[in-house]
Amino acid sequence: MTKRKKGLAATVIFTLVSILYVSPLFIVLMNSFKKKAFINLEPFKLPSEKTFIGPENYVNAVEKYGFLQAVLWTVVITVGSVLVILLCTSMFAWYITRVKSTTTKFLYLLCVFSMVVPFQMVMFTLSLVTDRLRLNTPWGLVIIYLGFGAGLAVFMFCGFVKSIPIEIEEAAMIDGCSPLRTFFSVVLPIMKPTYISVGILETMWIWNDFLLPYLTLDLNKYSTISIVIQRMQGSYGRVDMGAIMAALVLAIIPIVVFYLSCQKYIIKGVAAGAVKG
Amino acid sequence: MEKSIKRYFPVFLLPTFLAFIIGFIVPFLMGLYLSLCSFRTVTDAKFIGLGNFVEAFQDPEFIHAFFFTAGFTIVTVVLINVLAFAVAMILTKEIPGTNIFRTVFFMPNLIGGIVLGYIWQLIFNGILARYDLALKISAKYGFWGLVILVCWQQIGYMMIIYIAGLQAIPGDLNEAASIDGANGWQCLWNVTIPNMMPSITICTFLTMTNGFKLFDQNLSLTAGEPMKQTEMLALNIFNTFYSRVGWQGVGQAKAVVFFVLVVGLGILQLQMTRSKEVQQ
Incomplete structure (x- = not known):
């Protein structure tokens, strides 16, 4: 076979595999328009006249299960936490890289250590601490995410700060910039690519996180997308498959839109985050 | 300054x-x-030494969860890395449409574990129902269901890391090898793979810790059914804390064991693959 033919054969095979790869998402989409009784009976058939139900499943998911509020809180928690993490940890990382002492070295090691600790180790005590300090609101969760997510962010920022020539900052400070001004008008613009990488990694984590908000949030008042979906399946006795399908679709759509619009940065961010090992 | x-x-x-x-x-x-105390609320914590650890190791469910998790991790580390590496090799050759394929393979990674679990529950139950079976009737289905789900989720992520690694290998290395008479396999084994060791280190590390720490997917796909047969370590710890009254101390002891296990395995794995890395 010539090289060209081989390439074409690979394209055909990969096209088929790709279709198979995304088919689960289409099957869910298809089922979200069926009557709930038919979803488990014939999940792979297109909705027919008998099984089609229109947007009713979506209406149910939104009205009965408070899905929109959950989306809203998820957005608040994710955006708030990521912005706070980016600002605070980049300042922290710059300080501990530029000021060399035993304390800063210790802080760095502590951050690296926190990256490898599994959440199960701290989950029970963390929920006690958040209850005691009344951090069981979306705003409190921002602080928890800053604390628990600091490890990876500090690590990545430190790696980048080390590669910035210190002369640039010295020049700014000799010209009379305070450390704050040096950070915000010199260091911050240089670090823009790292902000994007860290921002994307933290967004992917916090948006999808289930256990941390489940254990720390006051669930009578607040919920997130993952929590609502998990709750639809459990505890209520009869499971409304229709509403679950609709909720799954509504949960996936923002992710796909986000992915397709910042794909370039996401893939770069993942590749950059991987170098941490 | x-x-x-x-x-x-x-x-x-x-x-x-x-x-x-x-x-x-x-x-x-x-x-x-x-983890060294007996307690229900923190205020009544009494120091009891290693009692919780003894109870944790005598809990057959915990031991079962350990072996289930270990088996699952071995299978997924091998499958994900071999497949992701192969896909990365093919997609770095000049094939029409590689960018679209990369986009598609990476996408499942952005979807949360809970959502993934329910997507696949629908599909597995749909397939098994044709044979009058269901996902939650046998641990075998739960195990392979979880394996398929996790492969689907993570192959794209590892593929991206492998692609970045492959693109960093200077092309003249393979060229020189083939001029010296090496065939395709020899190039792969003796040139590409040794140069890819940093990426392999990262990917095996990530897939291994992801496997050990898996929770959301486990909870949403099978929730440990049937009879806790598909319960993994993280879920077992969660259930010890929150669905067995008076077992919080044991739960915390299990969590400490889990933490030591994850960190220990991580360090061991890093040292094993690091020693095989070569300098360019």
Whole structure:
């Protein structure tokens, strides 16, 4: 076979595999328009006249299960936490890289250590601490995410700060910039690519996180997308498959839109985050 | 310069440091201490030494969860890495449409574990129902269901890392090898793979720790059914804390064991693959 033919054969095979790869998402989409009784009976058939139900499943998911509020809180928690993490940890990382002492070295090691600790180790005590300090609101969760997510962010920022020539900052400070001004008008613009990488990694984590908000949030008042979906399946006795399908679709759509619009940065961010090992 | 930065430590350090204390250090230390205590609420904690650990190791469900998790991790580390590596090799050749394929393979990774579990529950139950079976009737289905789900989720992520690694290998290395008469396999084994060791280190590390720490997917796909037969370590610890009254101490002891296990395996794995890395 010539090289060209081989390439074409690979394209055909990969096209088929790709279709198979995304088919689960289409099957869910298809089922979200069926009557709930038919979803488990014939999940792979297109909705027919008998099984089609229109947007009713979506209406149910939104009205009965408070899905929109959950989306809203998820957005608040994710955006708030990521912005706070980016600002605070980049300042922290710059300080501990530029000021060399035993304390800063210790802080760095502590951050690296926190990256490898599994959440199960701290989950029970963390929920006690958040209850005691009344951090069981979306705003409190921002602080928890800053604390628990600091490890990876500090690590990545430190790696980048080390590669910035210190002369640039010295020049700014000799010209009379305070450390704050040096950070915000010199260091911050240089670090823009790292902000994007860290921002994307933290967004992917916090948006999808289930256990941390489940254990720390006051669930009578607040919920997130993952929590609502998990709750639809459990505890209520009869499971409304229709509403679950609709909720799954509504949960996936923002992710796909986000992915397709910042794909370039996401893939770069993942590749950059991987170098941490 | 250091001196003037130092004066600003409350602005630069304090916010993150305080959050770090609340969100990590205090819970971590409390967790270590409580694993040695008998308690229901923290105020009645009584120091009992290693009793919780003894009970944890005598809990057959915990032991079963360990072997289930270990088996699952071995299978997924091998499958994900071999497949992701192969896909990365093919997609770095000049094939029409590679960018679209990369986009498609990476996408499942962005979807949360809970959502993934329910997507695949529908599909597995749909397939098994044709044979009058269901996902939750046998641990075998749960195991392979989880394997398929996790492969679907993570192959794209590892593929991206492998592609970045492959593109960093200078093309003349393979060229020189083939001029010297090496065939395709020899090039792969003796040139590409040794040069890819940093990526392989990262990917095996990530897939291994992801496998051991898997929770959301386990909870949403099978929730441990049938009879806790598909319960993995993280879910077992969660259930010990929150659905067995009076077992919190044992739960915390299990969590400490889990933590030591994850960190220990991580270090072991890093040392094993690091030693095989070559300098270019």
